[in-house]
Amino acid sequence: MRGWPLTHGQGLPSLVSDNKTADGPLVRRGRDAMSTEVSEMPGLDGQTGRGGLLAPDSTEGAGAAAELNWAGNYRYTAPVIHRPRTLAEVQEVVAAAPKIRALGSRHSFNSIADSPGALISLESLDPAIRIDAAARTVTVSGGTRYGTLAEKLQANGYALPNLASLPHISVAGAIATATHGSGDANGNLATSVAALQIVAADGTIHHLSRGNSPDFDGAVVGLGALGVVTKVTLDIEPTFAVRQDVFEGLPWQTVLESFDAATSSAYSVSLFTDWSGDAVAQSWLKSRLPLAGTAAPEAAFDVDTFFGGTRATAARHPLPGVSAENCTEQLGVPGPWSERLAHFRMAFTPSSGDELQSEFFVRREHAVAAIAELRALSHRITPLLHISEIRTVAADQLWLSTAYGQDSVGFHFTWKQLQDEVEELLPVIEEALAPLDARPHWGKLFHADARSVAGLYPRFDDFKDLAERMDPEHKFRNEFLARKVFGE
């Protein structure tokens, strides 16, 4: 049967702004199961199951060295962490610190967020979610989590175009690393940014906006190197409904013969594989549904079979054998975008929890070649892997975006927590994908250094110049940036 029954579930002077005025010390640890109590107050988030070491109202700072990232594979070395409650306090803390970097929700897997001096977390600032209906934008504090924002937007009849696999991450932290979801026509989350408010190294506030600031395209995916992003303005659209369908056992041959047709079959398509065998384990299709009263769309895929796969008859988790309780609703049940576009639900642990991650992006034309390279390495990859996910991302103009200038396909790896073995394998994978100019995800584990990364981004030197102008004393630099970006 083709189609589905339609059910409506429903300032630095040199900064040009439009402001008119698998790295470092690693620790091994197990992973607690973590249930979340969702709250509008970012400081009350229970997602990590590990509160900060400071009273949430402190701006005095305290040891951050005992703080782990979400995966527990990186222990921040910064001796001080600040949690200001107001913008003025952010400015004061940044201006006074010789070295400082912003910390988001700690979901990166490498040392990108660490600082040799202080860390500053915005989780104690009011999310301050402001919808501008006329401009079709929403402005939020940078530390706000996507889950909190999505709930508020949906309640007011609005939507973001896309989400990552999890809603737990902070807006400023996600855009800083070009975090993405899937969809041939969907840019990564940073492409929704219309404007930024940044506290620069001297504590002054700068506003950069799309189309008005020459540095805007360089500043959005900023890797935390330009300043502390205190507010982000994002494009929004009227709310929409989504249905999610999962298919299993798609023969590789069929997928490879029609890769473009497969990824364009729904608004967002993910292919999950462990690279072994002849079939893709699962395909997750997120399809946009029209609002009640509008015309039904042409069904883009067969509801019983999808590229030789069979329709899952029960909800699935991407990881084999893991309960689907943590996942957003499937089985074609329509629901709001805010409860379907991420794979994982805000109130539950995303993914496995006991994991590491890496991801590499190639231009779309190279997708089939990249799959061939990775399948040829399956004897090395599969034993270390929970699961891989293949997603598509539309091209953009953000200088350090992994989709800069090219429609892209992302090859994601959810590794078992075997840091040494994964770090040993990463150079092998990167070498195999090097002829395809694969760009590594900034927030996940990768081996490449600044020398090889630089050649992948046409505006790389422009970004370095921008960072030099915004942060001439290198207040926001850390060891990760020195090695992977600035080549120091």
Ligand SMILES: Cc1cc2nc3c(=O)[nH]c(=O)nc-3n(C[C@H](O)[C@H](O)[C@H](O)COP(=O)(O)OP(=O)(O)OC[C@H]3O[C@@H](n4cnc5c(N)ncnc54)[C@H](O)[C@@H]3O)c2cc1C
């Ligand atoms: C379970 C899991 C699933 C994931 N799924 C996806 C996915 O689907 N797609 C994807 O692309 N990635 C995914 N990631 C990776 C994740 O989205 C990125 O690592 C993202 O950067 C994490 O955001 P964060 O708020 O935790 O930032 P952090 O890890 O805390 O920081 C990341 C960077 O952002 C900077 N930063 C944070 N806040 C600010 C600020 N206010 N101002 C300036 N800079 C700031 C930091 O300095 C640092 O450089 C996943 C990670 C996990 C753990």
